[in-house]
Amino acid sequence: MTEKILSEKNLVVRHSLLELIEHWAIAISGLLLLFTGIFELPVAKRYYIITVPGLGWSADFITSLYIHYAAALVFTAVGIFHLAYHGFRGEKGMIPQTGDLAASVKVMKSLFGFGQEPPMHKYLPEQRWAYVGMAFIILMLIISGLIKTYKNIYAPDMSLAIVLTATWIHNIFFVLFFLAFLAHMAAIALRPNWPMVRGIFTGKVRLDYARHRHALWIADIKKRKTSNH
Amino acid sequence: MESPKISKISRRSFLQITAGVAALTGMSLPTTVQAGSDTLSTLIDLSLCDGCVDRETPACISSCRGINKHKIPKVVDSIPEPWPRKTIEDWSKKQGVTNRLTPYNFIYVHKAEIETAGRQQTIFIPRRCMHCDNPACATICPFSANHKNENGAVVINPKQCFGGAKCKDVCPWEIPQRQSGVGIYLHVLPGFMGNGVMYKCDLCNNRLAEGKLPGCVEACPRKAMIIGPKKAIEAEAQTRARQMKGYIYGKKENGGTSTLYVSPVSFELINKTMTKKPGQPDMKPDVKRRMVGTDPLGKTVLSAPVLGLAAAGALGWFSRRKKQVKTEEKDND
Numbered sequence: 001m002t003e004k005i006l007s008e009k010n011l012v013v014r015h016s017l018l019e020l021i022e023h024w025a026i027a028i029s030g031l032l033l034l035f036t037g038i039f040e041l042p043v044a045k046r047y048y049i050i051t052v053p054g055l056g057w058s059a060d061f062i063t064s065l066y067i068h069y070a071a072a073l074v075f076t077a078v079g080i081f082h083l084a085y086h087g088f089r090g091e092k093g094m095i096p097q098t099g100d101l102a103a104s105v106k107v108m109k110s111l112f113g114f115g116q117e118p119p120m121h122k123y124l125p126e127q128r129w130a131y132v133g134m135a136f137i138i139l140m141l142i143i144s145g146l147i148k149t150y151k152n153i154y155a156p157d158m159s160l161a162i163v164l165t166a167t168w169i170h171n172i173f174f175v176l177f178f179l180a181f182l183a184h185m186a187a188i189a190l191r192p193n194w195p196m197v198r199g200i201f202t203g204k205v206r207l208d209y210a211r212h213r214h215a216l217w218i219a220d221i222k223k224r225k226t227s228n229h
Numbered sequence: 230m231e232s233p234k235i236s237k238i239s240r241r242s243f244l245q246i247t248a249g250v251a252a253l254t255g256m257s258l259p260t261t262v263q264a265g266s267d268t269l270s271t272l273i274d275l276s277l278c279d280g281c282v283d284r285e286t287p288a289c290i291s292s293c294r295g296i297n298k299h300k301i302p303k304v305v306d307s308i309p310e311p312w313p314r315k316t317i318e319d320w321s322k323k324q325g326v327t328n329r330l331t332p333y334n335f336i337y338v339h340k341a342e343i344e345t346a347g348r349q350q351t352i353f354i355p356r357r358c359m360h361c362d363n364p365a366c367a368t369i370c371p372f373s374a375n376h377k378n379e380n381g382a383v384v385i386n387p388k389q390c391f392g393g394a395k396c397k398d399v400c401p402w403e404i405p406q407r408q409s410g411v412g413i414y415l416h417v418l419p420g421f422m423g424n425g426v427m428y429k430c431d432l433c434n435n436r437l438a439e440g441k442l443p444g445c446v447e448a449c450p451r452k453a454m455i456i457g458p459k460k461a462i463e464a465e466a467q468t469r470a471r472q473m474k475g476y477i478y479g480k481k482e483n484g485g486t487s488t489l490y491v492s493p494v495s496f497e498l499i500n501k502t503m504t505k506k507p508g509q510p511d512m513k514p515d516v517k518r519r520m521v522g523t524d525p526l527g528k529t530v531l532s533a534p535v536l537g538l539a540a541a542g543a544l545g546w547f548s549r550r551k552k553q554v555k556t557e558e559k560d561n562d
């Protein structure tokens with residue numbers, strides 16, 4: 001287990017290197033996909049995006065497609081890896097649990113100064129919901145994207161019903177992906193969540209913060225440590 | 230959303246066309262048609278086309294215009310001004326133009342005066358959509374409003390097209406033409422998204438479904454155009470090219486198309502008589518299908534799920550192994 005309390009440094013290890021790599025691979029390729037996806041719409045010329053220094057290529061749909069494919073390669077491989085690897089290992093920390101809905105409401109309220117936050121696990125209840133939502137969006141983008149890619153290369157004349165379905169799933173989930181990304185950024189902007197931000201860069205968060213906010217998680221780590229010995 | 234009828238050419242009409250080809254050309258075509266070979270191709274024989282110089286308008290153009298004259302609905306009185314770039318393309322008051330491609334004119338005839346071996350020659354070249362084998366105009370349409378049908382016809386659905394003209398940008402001949410002020414974009418965000426509907430030749434897809442020939446093919450008094458199964462048309466093009474010691478255009482261009490021009494004069498020379506202008510494509514030999522460069526990368530994308538699974542398997546095995554070794558060590562302690 002990577003999770004470890006480093007008392008003398010007042011830190012807890014929250015994410016393994018592997019998890020950091022997964023997160024940032026999805027984040028960076030996802031952003032590239034988002035932008036090149038937008039450039040696959042005829043907007044770059046119309047909205048003068050081509051006049052922005054460094055974005056002269058944005059109106060060339062084929063150039064965007066190269067980048068879109070390159071990013072999709074990372075996005076798809078890492079997305080599937082994530083599902084398979086953590087799934088096989090039976091890691092359930094980010095899967096919503098019973099009572100998460102009620103707990104989310106409590107946390108939300110407390111963020112706006114109403115009432116006390118309940119003691120929490122490693123992930124907040126709403127974080128778990130957000131995770132499942134994002135995972136679903138990503139999966140739909142991957143599946144529809146693969147169908148579209150197959151059509152581009154091998155079967156331009158494949159069934160119109162399939163092409164239309166894949167296209168509209170891709171378009172609708174592209175919008176949802178963008179909204180989910182904005183929500184993700186909004187969550188980071190909330191002050192109580194700030195101490196968690198360093199975790200996704202360095203893998204570690206402050207121990208005093210974790211003790212205070214993620215009491216159940218710290219208790220878990222301690223329990224595991226004693227049972228291991 | 231009404232999905233367009235996919236024209237899967239019926240066997241009956243298919244054989245009719247095949248027979249039509251045979252009758253028109255006097256050639257014998259295979260009587261049995263192999264499964265999966267129902268993709269159609271057209272052949273345009275430039276040694277036969279005389280540009281219909283004795284008519285006011287070439288027969289292929291007149292026929293095409295007659296068939297498609299009601300295709301574009303009435304254009305709104307005040308076409309919304311697109312923002313921020315204010316390009317509006319309105320051909321509704323110039324519907325009579327026949328010397329280029331417009332949303333109201335899907336075929337035109339280019340006249341080429343060529344001097345070969347000290348001899349002056351006039352060649353007429355009917356131009357329209359080539360119905361490419363892997364058309365970027367269709368595969369890259371953000372709404373899949375443009376699609377290649379199984380019979381080979383590349384068809385834009387005017388009910389789903391937003392008129393962003395992306396198809397025109399990626400077509401090496403910039404075939405599709407825009408009419409602003411019509412189409413679905415008017416009902417969404419007319420000022421900000423879309424700009425009309427793109428129009429081009431659809432190989433008379435509806436007529437094919439009824440077992441009829443495309444208008445231009447049927448109307449040509451010189452039988453300069455024929456349509457039939459792709460394989461047979463390709464063979465016929467080869468034969469004619471050999472007989473006239475001529476040249477073929479459309480076999481390799483843009484990754485292969487379903488329109489083969491056969492000409493006694495090289496397309497190099499023909500192309501020299503053409504200056505690419507809006508609605509008047511040139512005929513550059515060997516013009517590349519630009520998406521071909523993206524195919525290898527696309528293929529690796531298709532293999533990405535397997536890559537992900539393999540990595541997960543390998544890493545899972547590795548970490549289990551590590552754990553095992555650790556417990557064994559502990560047990561030995």
Ligand code: SF4
Pocket residue numbers: 357358359360361364365366367383399400401402403404405429483
């Ligand atoms: S000629 Fe242009 S418009 Fe016609 S199918 Fe080919 S790419 Fe599309």
Ligand code: SF4
Pocket residue numbers: 277278279280281287288289290338353355448449450451452453454
């Ligand atoms: S293809 Fe036939 S109809 Fe068209 S201009 Fe040539 S001769 Fe006339």
